[in-house]
Amino acid sequence: MPVQVRGEVLDVRRAGVYYVLSITAPGIPEQFRPGHFVTIGIGGEESGLILRRAFAIHQVQSRGVYGGTLDVVVGVQGKGTRWLSGRRRHDTLDIVGPLGKPFILPKEGVPCVLVGGGYGSAPLFMLAEQLRERGCRVDVVLGASTEEKLYGVLDIKRVSSMLTITTEDGSSGTKGRVTDVLPDIMERNNSAVVYACGPMGMLASVAAIAAEYRAYSQCSVEESMACGIGICMTCVLPVIGDDGITRMVRSCVEGPIFRGDLVRWDEIGTIPADALGAPALDLS
Amino acid sequence: MTRAMFGHGIGSAAPPVPNTDMSAALASLSMPSPVLTASGCAASGRELDQFFDITKIGAIVTKSVMLRPRSGRPTPRMCETPSGMLNSIGLQGPGIEEFIEVDLAWLEARGARTVVSIAGESVDEYGKVAQKLRTVGGADAIEVNISCPNVSDRNQVFACDPEMAANVIQTVRRQSDSQTPIFAKLSPDVTDIAEIARSVVRAGVDGLTVINTALGMVIDLETMRPALAGVTGGLSGPAIRPIALRCVWQIRQALPDIPILGVGGIRTGFDALQFILAGANAVSVGTMTFNDPSAPMRVHNELALALAERGFGSVSEAISYGHRGADIFETAGEGEIELE
Ligand SMILES: Cc1cc2nc3c(=O)[nH]c(=O)nc-3n(C[C@H](O)[C@H](O)[C@H](O)COP(=O)(O)OP(=O)(O)OC[C@H]3O[C@@H](n4cnc5c(N)ncnc54)[C@H](O)[C@@H]3O)c2cc1C
Ligand SMILES: Cc1cc2nc3c(=O)[nH]c(=O)nc-3n(C[C@H](O)[C@H](O)[C@H](O)COP(=O)(O)O)c2cc1C
Ligand code: FES
Numbered sequence: 001m002p003v004q005v006r007g008e009v010l011d012v013r014r015a016g017v018y019y020v021l022s023i024t025a026p027g028i029p030e031q032f033r034p035g036h037f038v039t040i041g042i043g044g045e046e047s048g049l050i051l052r053r054a055f056a057i058h059q060v061q062s063r064g065v066y067g068g069t070l071d072v073v074v075g076v077q078g079k080g081t082r083w084l085s086g087r088r089r090h091d092t093l094d095i096v097g098p099l100g101k102p103f104i105l106p107k108e109g110v111p112c113v114l115v116g117g118g119y120g121s122a123p124l125f126m127l128a129e130q131l132r133e134r135g136c137r138v139d140v141v142l143g144a145s146t147e148e149k150l151y152g153v154l155d156i157k158r159v160s161s162m163l164t165i166t167t168e169d170g171s172s173g174t175k176g177r178v179t180d181v182l183p184d185i186m187e188r189n190n191s192a193v194v195y196a197c198g199p200m201g202m203l204a205s206v207a208a209i210a211a212e213y214r215a216y217s218q219c220s221v222e223e224s225m226a227c228g229i230g231i232c233m234t235c236v237l238p239v240i241g242d243d244g245i246t247r248m249v250r251s252c253v254e255g256p257i258f259r260g261d262l263v264r265w266d267e268i269g270t271i272p273a274d275a276l277g278a279p280a281l282d283l284s
Numbered sequence: 285m286t287r288a289m290f291g292h293g294i295g296s297a298a299p300p301v302p303n304t305d306m307s308a309a310l311a312s313l314s315m316p317s318p319v320l321t322a323s324g325c326a327a328s329g330r331e332l333d334q335f336f337d338i339t340k341i342g343a344i345v346t347k348s349v350m351l352r353p354r355s356g357r358p359t360p361r362m363c364e365t366p367s368g369m370l371n372s373i374g375l376q377g378p379g380i381e382e383f384i385e386v387d388l389a390w391l392e393a394r395g396a397r398t399v400v401s402i403a404g405e406s407v408d409e410y411g412k413v414a415q416k417l418r419t420v421g422g423a424d425a426i427e428v429n430i431s432c433p434n435v436s437d438r439n440q441v442f443a444c445d446p447e448m449a450a451n452v453i454q455t456v457r458r459q460s461d462s463q464t465p466i467f468a469k470l471s472p473d474v475t476d477i478a479e480i481a482r483s484v485v486r487a488g489v490d491g492l493t494v495i496n497t498a499l500g501m502v503i504d505l506e507t508m509r510p511a512l513a514g515v516t517g518g519l520s521g522p523a524i525r526p527i528a529l530r531c532v533w534q535i536r537q538a539l540p541d542i543p544i545l546g547v548g549g550i551r552t553g554f555d556a557l558q559f560i561l562a563g564a565n566a567v568s569v570g571t572m573t574f575n576d577p578s579a580p581m582r583v584h585n586e587l588a589l590a591l592a593e594r595g596f597g598s599v600s601e602a603i604s605y606g607h608r609g610a611d612i613f614e615t616a617g618e619g620e621i622e623l624e
Contacts, residue, residue, distance in 0.1 A: 001334050004577060041575065048367040050521050050575045096577060226362045226369060227574040230331040232324070233347075233373045234362040248355050248376060253331070269513065270358050277353035277376070 002099050002229065003027040009091045010066060016148040018119055019074045019085040020058070028097045029060035029068035034127035035220060035257045038072065038097030039228040042080040053080045054225050054252075056123040056197065057098065070097075073122040073151055099228055100256045103127055103195055103218050109135025110192035113185055113215075114160070115178050115206050117198020118144045121151045123220060127195060128159040137161045139185050143178035143202070147171040179205040186213045193218065194260070200268060207260025217260030223251045238264040238272050246275040302592035306584065308342055308566045308599050311465035311490035311543045313425045315342035315397055315566065318599045319556060319584040322547050322570030323348050323401035323427060323469070324373065326580075328387035332573070333394065336581035342566055343397035346387060348429040350402075351409050351416075353379040358513040363502045368521030368549070369571060370500050372514030375403055375432070380416045388422045401427040401469070402456070405435045410452050414459035425465040427545075428456050428489075431496040431518075443471035443496065446483035453487035467545060469493035470531070472524070477531050478538035491543035493568070494535055495528045521571040525549030529562050536563025536604055551579070553586025560587075560599065561606035 007023040014020075028038065039052035055072040062068050074084050087093065103123075106112070112131050114124045121142050128138045140160035144150045145168045153172075157163045164181050165173025174181055179202065185191065186209070194210040196203050197220035210217035223235040230253035239249045240262045248271065249255070264272055271278045308318035320342040326332055329344035338344055356376025363370045377383065380402075391398045400423040404410035410428065417423050430449050433439035442448045453468055460466060468484040470477060472495040481492055497518025504511040528548020535544060546564030550556050551572045559567045569580045576582065587599075596602045 004335060048522075049364065050367060050571065051364050051369060052575065094576070224360055224362060226371070227577075229334075229577055231327040231577075232362070232371070232574055233327075233356065233376050234359070234371065236356070236359060236361070236376065268359070271355045275355050277355040277379070279355070 001031070002097055004094070004096045007093045007095045008066075009087050009089055009093060010069060011089060012085075012087055015073070015151060017075060018151055019076070020071055021074060021084065021087060022069055022071050023093055023095065024066045024068065025070050025095050025097070026068045028057075028095065029062040029070055031098050032057055032060045032070070033098070033102035034130060035100065035102035035123055036098035037100050037228075037256060038070065038095050039099065039225070040072075040084065041094035042083050049080055049083070051080075051226050052096065052228055053084070054099075054228055056220070058122040059126060073119045075119045096228065100252060101254065103220075103257050105130060105134060106136065106193055109137075111137040111139070111189045112193045112195065113139040113141065113182070113189070113191040115141045115182065115194065115196040115198070115202075116143070116151075117178060117202045118149050119151050120196075120198030120202075120220070121156060123197055124195065125152065125156055125159065128156065132159060137189060139189055139191065140164070141166065141178045141181060141185065143167065143198075145169065178202060179209060182206065182209050183213070186210075186215060191215050196220065196260070200265070203260070204265035207263065207265060211261055218257050219260045219263065220256045221251050221258060221263070222256065225252050228252045237268050238270075238275055240264065246272055248275060248277075302588050304588045304591045304596065305598035305600075306588055309543070310425060310467070310545055310566050312463070313343070313397070313399075313465055316340070317342045317584045318560065318566040319580050319587065320399065320545065320566060320568045321345050321573065321580055322568035323429060325570035325573050328383075329391055329394070329396055332577060332580070335577040338396045339394065341580045341584055343399050343424060344391060345399040345427055345568055346383075346391075346401055347377055348375055348401040348403035349377050349380050349383045349413065350375060350404060351380055351412050353377070353382070360511065360513055361517075363511040363517065365500070365502060365519065365521075366523060368519055368523030370502060370512060370517035370519055371497070372512045372517035374514065380413050384416065384420050384422070388420065392422050397424045398422065399425045399427050399467070401429050403429040403432050404452070405432060407434075407451050407455050411455040411459045414456045418459060418461050418464075421461070423464060425467060426456065426460060427467045427469055427493050428452060429469050429496070431469065431471045441471065441473075443469075443480065444474050446480050449480055450483045450487035453484045453489050457488040465490040467491040467493045467543075469496050471496045472498045472527050472531055478534050481535045481539060481542070485539060485542055491545065491565075492535060493545040493547060494531045494564075495524075495548050498524050498527060520549070522549040522551055525555060529558055532559055532564050533562040533606070536607060550583060551575075553583050553588070553590045556583050556587045557590045557602065560602045561604070563604045563607065565603055
């Protein structure tokens with residue numbers, strides 16, 4: 001069950017273009033599973049920025065001097081993330097979490113491949129560790145437009161069987177996109193599960209490749225969220241249910257992790273005509 | 285009063301609770317608190333129950349429900365604005381039947397007071413939704429969201445036309461149990477909100493919810509197109525608080541006795557108190573619940589303190605106190621006003 005806590009910033013570090021915040025958050029690490037996210041209030045009590053911002057939980061520690069702590073990786077996009085990047089040790093933050101449905105892990109030690117775009121690598125670290133503990137082979141592919149926008153290359157290397165890097169400008173690793181190298185990796189390792197986190201376009205391509213190789217895919221989506229806890233209906237996308245019916249589902253509570261083959265990627269931002277309650281059906 | 289920002293976890297170390305009598309009433313609905321949730325900002329209460337005990341606030345006002353399942357509008361459906369947000373959800377929902385089976389049943393089992401918000405695209409649809417609700421009971425009150433376009437009349441919004449608004453209310457009144465209080469939720473996007481208020485009161489509502497969102501828009505400078513897929517959206521949050529407060533004030537001036545549920549940008553107990561002083565009998569906390577999931581409970585606690593600090597022993601003493609001296613009221617005693 002998610003909790004709302006006042007966290008204290010323990011540390012803010014730069015990592016390429018990103019800021020890594022370590023925050024005390026009693027009650028959240030204890031419940032954490034890879035893929036969960038938190039939302040953070042922006043600007044303090046009187047703030048005119050009233051919507052919380054969502055961040056994947058990167059690392060957690062449930063014990064230690066500070067009790068439970070967690071790390072988030074923040075890429076500066078606009079006002080909210082800029083404010084967060086300016087936090088200092090001892091500042092307090094309003095944190096809600098853990099939120100969302102986590103990644104589903106295979107019962108047995110099957111070969112897995114983890115794909116992260118930009119800060120999308122953040123939730124993959126603890127996932128990789130847990131998969132390794134289950135005896136899975138863990139191949140990792142990290143991609144970004146340029147080297148500075150890769151996150152955690154050295155650290156994730158330690159928990160991956162093999163790490164492949166791609167950058168669009170060729171500043172690090174293979175020049176190109178993660179999807180250029182993914183088919184080869186899946187072919188070579190017989191990957192059974194693909195885990196992906198990154199921009200929607202990347203997720204759509206990864207899901208398509210996974211389907212081609214008959215692998216199971218788990219994609220962490222990023223939709224604009226006003227509440228993060230399931231009460232506002234802003235974060236919806238078209239997902240096919242067990243009954244074969246497409247519904248506009250809330251990515252904050254039913255996701256952010258979805259099976260790649262069930263998301264109607266090409267129709268995100270639309271209401272598919274056959275979705276439950278779509279205007280087209282209303283007329284029939 | 286210092287504001288306990290983090291209502292739950294840390295904040296449930298709530299400020300010392302003063303002896304203020306926090307009981308409140310909206311027509312025949314009696315509640316232990318004058319603070320409710322707002323429609324569309326609390327779903328059906330289940331998610332918020334993780335953050336505070338939803339039976340402790342006045343009532344859960346559920347997301348407006350229509351006759352059939354509805355997918356809503358395409359995304360992006362929201363956009364942050366200064367001290368507020370725009371939304372164009374498009375009334376996504378499960379339809380009245382699933383709502384009754386799943387949501388209303390849960391709320392009843394949980395023991396929460398429930399105000400069911402209903403919507404429609406035609407007078408007929410409002411009537412049918414009300415009829416279905418009547419057959420199951422379980423709604424402690426009905427809030428009629430009339431900020432919907434009337435498909436059979438050039439998509440004119442019911443709430444913006446006194447006659448159309450009255451038609452909806454008459455129909456819902458006729459289809460509902462006479463014991464169930466019915467509230468009409470008004471839109472601020474009208475020239476004279478008191479005129480609409482009078483019209484729905486004549487049509488038989490038991491109270492008014494004031495206000496719904498105000499229509500607005502934002503253009504995204506990257507795409508140089510409207511930021512919302514629906515082009516325009518409803519503005520909510522502290523940005524509209526002064527407008528909402530003005531609407532409550534004007535309606536209270538026009539209709540001294542009608543129960544009013546005040547809503548718009550309420551963030552703290554002080555904000556809630558302003559609405560009560562302006563004439564609201566109770567308030568709904570909407571958008572700020574997105575900012576702080578325990579906001580309704582926190583606002584209740586802060587309001588209790590704010591009332592006590594000003595020497596009010598109860599919520600009812602403070603209702604319309606801001607109007608004292610105005611000659612439209614029959615004053616009951618020294619600077620005091622009795623409304624009900
Ligand atoms: C489940 C989830 C996990 C995320 N994990 C991370 C992470 O680990 N690291 C990280 O840097 N970012 C992450 N994001 C994206 C992050 O939430 C946005 O970058 C951030 O909200 C942008 O806020 P801003 O004020 O800087 O930008 P603005 O553009 O000023 O934001 C305006 C509004 O739009 C929303 N918004 C804008 N961009 C996004 C976006 N990409 N996703 C969701 N909402 C957005 C904001 O929440 C805000 O309400 C995640 C988003 C989601 C939904
Ligand atoms: C995301 C969102 C969804 C809403 N959905 C509804 C709705 O379904 N029915 C309704 O009557 N009002 C709806 N509203 C309006 C609120 O109930 C409220 O009247 C308005 O937002 C002003 O109050 P606030 O500033 O406290 O949010 C919605 C508001 C928001 C922000
Ligand atoms: S962000 Fe509010 S329902 Fe998902």
